Amino acid sequence: MIRLQALLFLTCLISLVLIPAPAIAAILGIDFGQSTTKAALVAPGVSFEIVLTRDSKRKDVSGVAFNGEERLYGSAAAGIAPRAPTTAFLHFKSLLGRSVSSLEAETYMAQHPGVDLTPSGNRSTVSFKTPDSSFPIEEILGMSISHLKTLGEEMLPKSSATSRIYDVAITVPPYFDSVQRKAIIDAAEIAGVRVTALVHDGVATAINYASSRSFNQEKQYHFILDMGAGSTSATLVSFQEIQEGGSRFGKSSLNITIEGVGFDQDLGGDLLDQRIYEVLLARFTAAHGDGILSSPRSLVRLHKEAERVKTILSANTEVISSMESLYDDIDFRTIVSRAEFEDAIQDVLPRVAKPFEDALQAANLDILDIKSVILMGGTTRVPIFQQVLVKDVLKGDATKVSRSVNADEAAVMGATFRGVSVSKQFKTKEISVLDPSIWEYDVVVSGSDGTFTGAQTLFPKGSPVIGNRSLVELQIPEDLDEATLEFREDGRQLYTYGLHSIQESKKKILDANNCSDLILVIDAELTVSRVFDVHGVLWQCNVTAPAVSDAKDDAETEDFKQKVFNFFKGEKSSSPEASTSTSETTTATEEPAEEQTESETTTASTSTTSKRPQATVPPAKPRLVKQPVKYNVRYNGARNMGRATKASSKARLRAFDKLDSDRHARDAVRNDVESYSYRIREWIGYENRRLMEHSSEEERQTFLRKAEAALEWLYDEGESMILDKLEEKMKELKEFENIIFKREMEKLASIEAELRASASAAAAEESAEVNGEEELVIPADGPEEGAAEASVSTGATTTTLAETFEESSTADAEPGETELPQHDEL
Structure with missing residues (x-):
């Protein structure tokens, strides 16, 4: 026993001396958008660089396509979609964590003709069906992340010790729930990387905006309007410089606080594309009949043309739409004006102001308190939306419209910065981000007969999202043996725990321990990525029990520690015989402490290093004991991947990588x-x-x-x-x-x-x-x-x-x- 303890101690000590500091790893930031995806890299020798595609583009289409066994990404996948719409899966962000019967799936099918959605096993989520197989949506996203990871690793300097990317930070809309967020985390795990943080789009843009600016100690309020392809969000954020330790020599840091958030999950560029698509389709069917409705390839081409028309109308008053052999060898040509486009979206325009109103109400502020509205996302370039913003939101004050950030890259740069800050692997500007929860997380408790017994809040609305994990006492009747716990996020049911044999588990902990303060608790967590999770239900109590110490073992262990310490200091330890003799002599001549003189006391204290420690019993310390309660889980809707499903997807992804x-x-x-x-x-x-x-x-x-x-x-x-x-x-x-x-x-x-x-x-x-004959001349x-x-x-x-x-x-x-x-x- 003594030798084992000594060996362990020496091993630990040598390890502290010899083990080098861990190498700094690379971090990849990903702005995963509905329409396009961008990535940025930070690594030793690479400072916030945009990851370029194979054809040197700074952004690419969000999607994956299959051409036989070959996988195509980005614009290559979009290019094959009109020819093979059943194997091209684009713009699928809105389907994460949703079922085949959901409204999101219905909308997606209307915008992507030819794609076949099928249930993903018994998880009530979406899979993409191909002629040969089917792929869960998490697996498709994992392929995209893996591809970006490969592109990022190709940018790493050859001389760097870092050759792989293991950590990523990914942007998410503020309204994504825990199931959707977990789906992204599952996809990253399938791709072989770890998510350091899921970053709210508005937070990412705010970090990028603040990283190159200075502020003072007075709060500045700004709106970040993010109008992308799939949704619109308005994030009310405040910036404030905090001075610590005095103004001259103190340390300053920047505080970014999310004061309020409003959003519209369906208002985005895809909705505008759909309106133009309907205009083009109506004109074609009026002239040539509705046979085109049975041709997915033709409809995909028409959708792609509608997106092109919308982009051109942002800068021109009209555009000519022309497509050869659109359907049945029929050429299609028409002119679409901006006025016609604006008429087609009149019912959409009033929805622009709603996210601003919700965010201001949450923060209890007025639009007059806002210094600027920072524009993000491609849809903000549509002229009619800018006019509505100035007229209906800013009350005619166009000077508050700010275009001071790169609308395409601000989010990915901010997300990368956030990933670096959370991982603490690089030294960055001192920026503190307070992103409170916009929802409440609670549990509803009912008995075995279905009778309601109460509801409890686990994390209230506005809770700081800093990786909270806590044990919340569960209030239930003392004699209850069966119970149902329904966990909810913003009132939506996530899953249900069915507790069994509650009294049996209670008896076990009482029989095995002398318990005090016995309570039933829920082990709940709200992660830094705002993912709500429950790790179980258990009984817990405090137990006071004295710890037992072997005086002889302790003495010999301390003796060995002292010798090792002297060895590393370069001092020689005394021989065992001398040490033993000194110890015995000291013990024989020792007098009670109260009878010693001052000099004797000093002498005794000086010789303590040669004494063996006396047997001591440490004071009793309370310790926490826990006893889990048996439960089963029932999911009320979509369910995230289990270990076996993720293992299967990983294996298939590696097989595709090998191919x-x-x-x-x-x-x-x-x-x-x-x-x-x-x-x-x-x-x-x-x-x-x-x-x-x-x-x-x-x-x-x-x-x-x-x-x-x-x-x-x-x-x-x-x-x-x-x-x-x-x-x-x-x-x-x-x-x-x-x-x-x-x-x-x-x-x-x-x-x-x-x-x-x-x-x-x-x-x-x-x-x-x-x-x-001659003299040698050198x-x-x-x-x-x-x-x-x-x-x-x-x-x-x-x-x-x-x-x-x-x-x-x-x-x-x-x-x-x-x-x-x-x-x-x-």
């Missing part, structure tokens, strides 16, 4: 085989000098036949060949080049040997002449000049012989002949 990796490797080798075969044809066709010097005509013709055969094989079978076969073909083509290279090296070595022999013979002859540049000249000569020859095939082919070409492009040498 992508193999396909990219095959494509790379296939391209190498093709380009190399064409180069062989060029080298032989233009009689490359190096090739002609080191090969025979028969060898060149054999080489050419192999290249021609490789091209023919590539077009006939190469598309379906596995990687090993392609690499084998490339190796076969390279064999002849290796022979040519070997012959060239042999010739170079022979020339170099001849030059060395000639130089040696010349030096010997000159030395003989000087010794026989050149001004030193005796090495001759060797240097020989070396330079050899190097020049080597350089000439090492010219590329392309250079010699160009040199041998006739005057006026077009130069061939440069190629890699064989």
Whole structure:
């Protein structure tokens, strides 16, 4: 026992000395929007950089499409949607945490013809059905996050110790409930990353706005209007500088407080696109009948055209819409004016002011207290909405409209900053964010017979979202053995706990412990991402019991600790015999404390290091004991993924990643085989000098036949060949080049040997002449000049012989002949 304790202590001590500080990891911020998605990266050597797409765009379409086994992302997925609408899943953010029968699913089906939604097992959530399989919505989102993670990792410096991304911060609308938020967290877990924080869109923009500005100790109130593709939110935020420790040498920090939030979940760019789509569809059916309604491809094209028309009308008063072979080889052409568009959305315009009114009411403020309205989201560019904002919200004061942030990138930058702050892996500007809960979380309790026994608030509206986890006492009748707990978020039912054998669990804790203050509690949590969760129901009480200590073990352990401490200080410890003798002598001559003189007391205290500690019994300390209560969970609506479902999705995602990796490797080798075969044809066709010097005509013709055969094989079978076969073909083509290279090296070595022999013979002859007739004269540049000249000569020859095939082919070409492009040498 003593040796084990000693070993553990020494191990811990050495670990503290030797273990290096953990490497700083990279953090990826993701602005996951209904229409487009952006990402930003922070890592050692990378400071808040936008993650670019494969085609160097700073944002991309939100979506995934399948082309056989190949996955397409962003604009590539949107491009394939008109041709394969059943396998292209775009703009699906509103479906997270919702069922197939929900209003959100109905709206989505109307806006995305051809997509087949199906229930996701028994979870009452959405899956996307393809001809071959079905994919839960969390899995589709996980693929998108994984793709962004890959793009971000490609940006990491090669010299950095950080090569992977493990942490992400993702934006969410303020109205997303716990089920929707958990769906995003599940998707991130499937993608192999951890969510450090889900950041409210308005909070992200506020952080970005404040990060480059200074404020004073007086509160400034600003509205952040975020009108995106799917929804509209108005976030009332205050900025205030807080000075700690005096104005001269104190530390200052910026406080950002969310004072109120209002939102409209359906008011966004998609709704405007739908109105233009209805106008275009009505005109086509009026002229050509309603047969187009049976063609998902044609309807998808019409939706895409409606989005284009809306964008152009933001800057022009009219736009020409023209589509060739829209349906049944019918070309469609019409003109849409801004006035017609505004007439089609007249019923939508009054809804713009409602989010502002709700936020002001929550904060008990007036619009006159607001300094500015910061515009975010693409829909704020629609002229009619800006007019309504000034007229109905700002009472005609257009000076309060602020366009001082990048409407496309402010949210992703702020979310990334928030992720960095929460993770505490980087030093950032001191910004404190207070984002209180906009909803109340409570529980309704009823007995086994369904009789209502009471309702309790677990987290009231306005609770600070800082990772709260607490044990809330549950008020139920003392003799109740069965109970139903219905947990609610803003009055909406989340799930129900059915408690069983309450009295049995109570008896267990009472029999095993001498309890005081026995209570039944709910273990509830409201995370920093504003996810509400319940970890169980349990009995708990305080127990007072003295701790038992083995004096001998304690003494020997303390002795060992002292020796280790002395060892690291560089001091020598006394021998065991001397220590024991001293200890025994001290113990024998020790007198009661009350009879010792002052000097004796000092002497006794000085010698305590050589004494063995005496057996002591620490005072009794209360400890908390808990006894869980048996329960079963019943979900009232959509349910998040379980461990088995997530494991299955992870495995399928890794399988798709492997297919992508193999396909990219095959494509790379296939391209190498093709380009190399064409180069062989060029080298032989233009009689490359190096090739002609080191090969025979028969060898060149054999080489050419192999290249021609490789091209023919590539077009006939190469598309379906596995990687090993392609690499084998490339190796076969390279064999002849290796022979040519070997012959060239042999010739170079022979020339170099001849030059060395000639130089040696010349030096010997000159030395003989000087010794026989003339005085030896050393050149001004030193005796090495001759060797240097020989070396330079050899190097020049080597350089000439090492010219590329392309250079010699160009040199041998006739005057006026077009130069061939440069190629890699064989």
